[in-house]
Amino acid sequence: MDNKNNIIEVENLVKKFGRFVANDSLTFEVRKGEIFGFLGANGAGKTTTIRILCGLSSPTSGKISVAGFDVYKETEKIKKHIGYMSQKFSLYEDLTVKENIEFYAGIYGLSRNEIRQRSGKLIKKLGLEEEKDMVIGSLPQGWKQKLAFSIAIIHDPDIVFLDEPTGGVDPITRRQFWDMIYEASHNGITVFVTTHYMDEAEYCERVSIMAEGKIVALDTPAGLKKTFNASSVDEVFLKLAR
């Protein structure tokens, strides 16, 4: 371990809730700049792991570092170096586009000058000049998701955690969203993503599959398909998670 190319290192992560073992000795690492797919059935233990990696929950045991920081002692440092977005938690519906951007940029500790610059750049990039003073609630779902993602990386984090970011989104927007993920990854941000769309698993550089608290497979999509003699990650998933 302690490899400079790894941004997340997890060794024997165990998390118990009473007698229930939610994460059963997980060991894996995520490389700097990669798009890492974190798959598993509902209840497999994914959310528990993500909460630990984001510094929101303490593991029962194991050695875990995120962006070079220890998940037991340096959770506040971790939070400053990551971004997070999910379908459920994203933006304040009753604030405007601009207000949401400024609010989050402020929370992440950007200076007033930086906030002004980045907010202007972002609004322009997303083509939201005319909508910048509209409240988020009035925007189409797809725009909200794209904006939420952009805000999650406005402070240029080392890693962004995306928890089912594309649920319920139309097929064109879903792909535009992945264009943005690719771009972020290209700019050096590590992407840690969960999804129920198995075609999206194919876009990841490496994919892990969890079942009943354990990682049962971890490889490139091509490697998984080869190992499990399947034509798609969907097929691999069905073999492992059922």
Next chain:
Amino acid sequence: MNKQSVIVKNLSKSYNNKVALNNISFEVKKGELFGFIGPDGAGKTTLFRILATLLIPDEGSAIVESFDVIRDYKSIRKIVGYMPGRFSLYQDLSVEENLKFFATIFGTTIKENYELIKDIYVQIEPFKNRIAGKLSGGMKQKLALSCALIHRPKVLFLDEPTTGVDAVSRKEFWEMLKKLNEKGISIIVSTPYMDEARSCNRVALINNGEILSIDTPENIIMQNDQDILAVKTNDLYKLILDLRSYEKTDTAFLFGEYVHLCPIKPFKDLVLLEEYLQSKQHHDIIIKKIKPGIEDCFMKLMKRSI
């Protein structure tokens, strides 16, 4: 006897100035497994709430099993089962209590209709004393379906039963629906997952309150047949960008490990594309002509309607 289970004509509904349903019409035959496929905000939930007599449309009519959704709402409620998108059972009642409650409301008993729900209920019966709020997502879904079925409805309205559900549980859920459908229950189900279209007899593709197309999944694909090339190289991200800047490209979108390329005009020869990609330093190039899937069709119809 009427052969239609549901007849909807020119139905519209707006909230303040926001149009949720814009003049939609369709019919569902008795015994059909009919799917509404579309993203969030397409109008699916509004439609289902109108059909379940929980919401009054602004304009148009909707008939369910020969009853009008406004005039005969009481008769409709007795003969339809409705499973809303959000889990709506009593969280602080046990599994069995919830089921008993719904059976009693509809003037029946679990025993009387046990046969109908048996395949589904048997999977959660070991936990019948657990309160519903403490069930896993998959178990909640099975309980909700059991409760929607307990009065042996003629029509079942299921609003996004598989949203947020993993790929394995989704497959299992559709297997359950097929079995119920074989018992003669008409089923109308909505979903944002395009791949689920193939499990339906007929589907309506819906977006922005409008129906883009209604037909069997096979016919929708046939009607929207277009030249699509599936392209793959060593670098997916660069491939997307390079294909989009290619002069003959109309659209290029990710589809699993491939990029689906719709050309402006059908290609006579794939060699030119291959040479173009080689000139952009791609290797391990694979290019093949493919048939579109439902998702390709949806995207094409979506673009046309914008």
